[in-house]
Amino acid sequence: MSADHSTTPTEGQRGPADHDVRDRIVVAARAHFTRFGYSKTTVADLAKAIGFSKAYVYKFFESKQAIGEAICTQCLEKIVSTGEAGKAEGKTASEKLRRCFNGLVNATVAMVFEEELLYEIAAQAVAEGWAPSITLAETVEAMVRDIVLIGRETGEFERKTPIDETSDAIMLVIQGFLNPLMLKHNLHELPEGPTKVINLVLRSLAA
Amino acid sequence: MSADHSTTPTEGQRGPADHDVRDRIVVAARAHFTRFGYSKTTVADLAKAIGFSKAYVYKFFESKQAIGEAICTQCLEKIVSTGEAGKAEGKTASEKLRRCFNGLVNATVAMVFEEELLYEIAAQAVAEGWAPSITLAETVEAMVRDIVLIGRETGEFERKTPIDETSDAIMLVIQGFLNPLMLKHNLHELPEGPTKVINLVLRSLAA
Numbered sequence: 001m002s003a004d005h006s007t008t009p010t011e012g013q014r015g016p017a018d019h020d021v022r023d024r025i026v027v028a029a030r031a032h033f034t035r036f037g038y039s040k041t042t043v044a045d046l047a048k049a050i051g052f053s054k055a056y057v058y059k060f061f062e063s064k065q066a067i068g069e070a071i072c073t074q075c076l077e078k079i080v081s082t083g084e085a086g087k088a089e090g091k092t093a094s095e096k097l098r099r100c101f102n103g104l105v106n107a108t109v110a111m112v113f114e115e116e117l118l119y120e121i122a123a124q125a126v127a128e129g130w131a132p133s134i135t136l137a138e139t140v141e142a143m144v145r146d147i148v149l150i151g152r153e154t155g156e157f158e159r160k161t162p163i164d165e166t167s168d169a170i171m172l173v174i175q176g177f178l179n180p181l182m183l184k185h186n187l188h189e190l191p192e193g194p195t196k197v198i199n200l201v202l203r204s205l206a207a
Numbered sequence: 208m209s210a211d212h213s214t215t216p217t218e219g220q221r222g223p224a225d226h227d228v229r230d231r232i233v234v235a236a237r238a239h240f241t242r243f244g245y246s247k248t249t250v251a252d253l254a255k256a257i258g259f260s261k262a263y264v265y266k267f268f269e270s271k272q273a274i275g276e277a278i279c280t281q282c283l284e285k286i287v288s289t290g291e292a293g294k295a296e297g298k299t300a301s302e303k304l305r306r307c308f309n310g311l312v313n314a315t316v317a318m319v320f321e322e323e324l325l326y327e328i329a330a331q332a333v334a335e336g337w338a339p340s341i342t343l344a345e346t347v348e349a350m351v352r353d354i355v356l357i358g359r360e361t362g363e364f365e366r367k368t369p370i371d372e373t374s375d376a377i378m379l380v381i382q383g384f385l386n387p388l389m390l391k392h393n394l395h396e397l398p399e400g401p402t403k404v405i406n407l408v409l410r411s412l413a414a
């Protein structure tokens with residue numbers, strides 16, 4: 001998270017770009033929603049719980065959704081960085097894809113269903129197409145495409161299938177473990193399910 | 208649907224095995240739920256709408272869920288027969304898998320989201336593990352496994368991967384277009400999505 005106070009406030013955020021206060025609100029809100037749920041909490045409840053006035057919270061966020069989106073952005077950064085780390089660790093393209101996917105799934109499961117319980121926010125973000133949710137889908141697709149291109153370059157993966165078809169199809173088959181709305185119905189398939197899926201994907205990519 | 212009146216009534220069904228009356232109730236209930244929804248309709252509403260007394264309906268079904276399960280069983284028969292027809296039509300194992308999957312997806316989409324709107328019943332059936340929903344999943348898995356074995360026999364498909372791993376993995380990647388709880392979030396991917404998925408699966412099976 002940037003500490004640059006001169007940054008223009010992003011959409012939905014009001015008042016001075018005082019990142020320390022904003023960050024404190026987001027961190028406290030995230031903990032509060034994990035414990036008490038997102039839908040049932042009002043901005044007034046939240047302000048009271050973190051010891052600020054409602055008016056003060058509204059100086060930084062125009063709505064509860066704006067706070068939800070800021071939490072999503074934090075989650076997204078964590079999920080993407082875990083995926084990127086997996087991609088960097090893998091020595092071959094196959095290992096990059098496997099570790100990247102595992103990283104994405106594990107980070108999502110932890111934040112949405114296990115260590116934190118941010119399902120309500122995540123579900124609303126995906127169902128309503130909040131900006132961080134769209135950014136995440138695009139970022140994951142770009143990572144997948146990049147790994148496939150690396151594998152085509154090194155000769156590990158086949159090159160006959162158009163790259164768009166390959167990356168679209170991979171996104172469709174891995175989303176059951178990444179999209180919180182679907183993952184919710186796949187939790188009983190953890191931890192083996194993602195391994196079976198990525199093994200199938202790797203067989204489909206074989207040169 | 209069997210016309211054998213000597214059949215033992217299945218669980219949740221009461222009274223004489225008078226299939227004509229039972230069938231009339233199920234057909235009328237299915238039309239009623241399509242129009243007015245499942246969760247908001249009581250057995251009393253339903254009885255009134257189809258011109259029977261509530262007591263008479265209870266002679267045949269012990270609860271609204273028992274009627275819902277009977278509708279699921281009808282849907283299941285239609286979905287399975289469409290999948291079986293696709294499997295029979297395909298000349299090669301690849302074509303069998305493609306047509307079987309298309310048949311299953313099209314029949315599910317039509318009954319759950321398009322021609323009829325039985326989503327509420329289907330969602331509850333899957334979420335609560337009603338018997339017809341479990342039977343459907345097992346039947347589809349058996350069809351998929353059978354087609355893979357045919358393809359291994361003819362030399363179309365690779366034989367290195369253990370058959371259990373192959374069929375489990377295929378089930379995991381196709382469920383996004385078959386499980387109503389997931390399909391709901393994939394409707395915007397129709398009609399191309401299932402084709403992309405099955406093409407990927409076929410690449411994964413290539414000998």
